[in-house]
Amino acid sequence: MQLNRIIALVLVAICFVSATFGIQRRQMDESLNLKNVLDRDRLELVSLDGPITGGRASASGAMAVRDRLRELIKDKSVKGVLLSINSPGGTVGASKELYEAVKDLKEQKPVVVSMLDQATSGGYYAASPATKIYANAGTLTGSIGVILSGFNAKELLDKVGIQAQTIKTGPYKDIFSPFRELGDPERQILQELLQNTYQEFISDVSKGRKLDLEVIRKLADGRIYTGRQAKDNKLVDELGTLDEAIADLRALARTKFGIPDAIELPIRRSPASFDRVLDQLLSQSNVSIALPFFDAGNGNISGAIADQLTSKLTSHQMQAGSYDPPILLMPSWVN
Known part of the structure; x- marks a missing residue:
């Protein structure tokens, strides 16, 4: 009886070890296959997607x-990038x-933009x-201009x-205060500020589109164009769907890198990193979160995650409390 128990335990141990090694081997094979892909x-x-701001609200937000x-500039396996834009614009800095990121990437590999419902102002800038x-024929684009808006509740x-x-501490520190009327000197300061930003906007668009600055200036009076109107004015290159943009990008990549038609050139959606996923989760909540369950002092993974959470929560709360009116590159009627 005792011998039978020992044999049974040995067999169980052998099965356990075999199963463990089998799982590890399969995981290793899957990892190698994923790496090859x-x-x-x-x-x-x-x-x-969405308004362009300096915050990292989601994986498809401006900073992410x-x-x-x-x-992707340094990723040699990526031979071309399709940038799908659906944005009304946003802040100047973002x-x-x-x-600049699109411009630098284009110097290394083809970058094709596909405009969806709208790619206006800051969205067109990008x-x-x-x-x-x-762009699609009905896409809204253009709106090349700068706006700074506030209100007077006096x-x-x-x-x-x-x-x-x-x-x-200075006469202009409360400029654009909602508690009083805007003075003429303040109005002049803000107008010069907007004109400076506007000049840089149209200069960059002129360089990006390889069009004369005066041509862009005539188009940059803040008006919105349909995709068809934008093509007629050379603000976009082609009217077409997302699939047509992908096909064109694939052809551009094959030409640039000498990739034959026999070799498949698939397209995949950009993966979300841990930071992007974490930002997206935090953006859904406006509550403060205590972190008693993380050990931030031992230099372990939990501590690192706790540091990231604390940093992101702090910045998220600070952004929510800012009342300074930003200079916007977006049409004023967009909600």
Whole structure:
């Protein structure tokens, strides 16, 4: 009886060891297969959705997209990038960051933009240096211009008996305050600020589209164009769908890198990193989160995650409390 138990235990141990090694071998094979898939020549689809801001609200937000475009500059397995844009525009700094990332990426590999419902103002700014721009006939684009808007609530506050009290270190520190009327010197300062930003905007678009600056200036009065109108004015290259843009990108990549038609050149959607997923989760909540379950002091993985969470939560809360009116590259009627 004792011998039978020993034999049974030995058999169980052998089965356990065999199963463990089998699982490890299968995981290793899957990892190698995945690595081979990721390392093969391919195209990548990157999506830019929603208003363009400096925050990292989602994997398809402006800064996450900028970061991914920068990564793809060094990724030799990616032979071309399709940038899908569906954005009304946004802030100046973030739009400029995207513009520069697209411009630098285009110097290394083809970048084709596919405009969906809208790619206006800052969205068009980001698209302008691409190798080629596709739009649908009904896509809304253009709106090349700069806007700074606020409100004056002084009369309303006077009616209810509320008076603002401001202590400042300079005459223009509370410029664009909603508690008083904007003065003529302040209006002049802000107009010069907008004109400076506008000049850089149209200059970059002129360089990106390889069009004369005066041609762009005539088109850049803030008006919105359909995709067909934009093509007639050379703001986009082709009218076509996302699939047609992919086909064109594939042809451009084959030509640039000498890839024969016999070799498949698949396209995959850009993966979300841990940071992007974490940002997306945090963007869905406005509550403060305590982290008692993370050990941040031992230098382990949990500590690193805790540091990232704390940093992101802090920055998220700081952004939510900012009331300074930003200079926007977006049409004023977009919600």
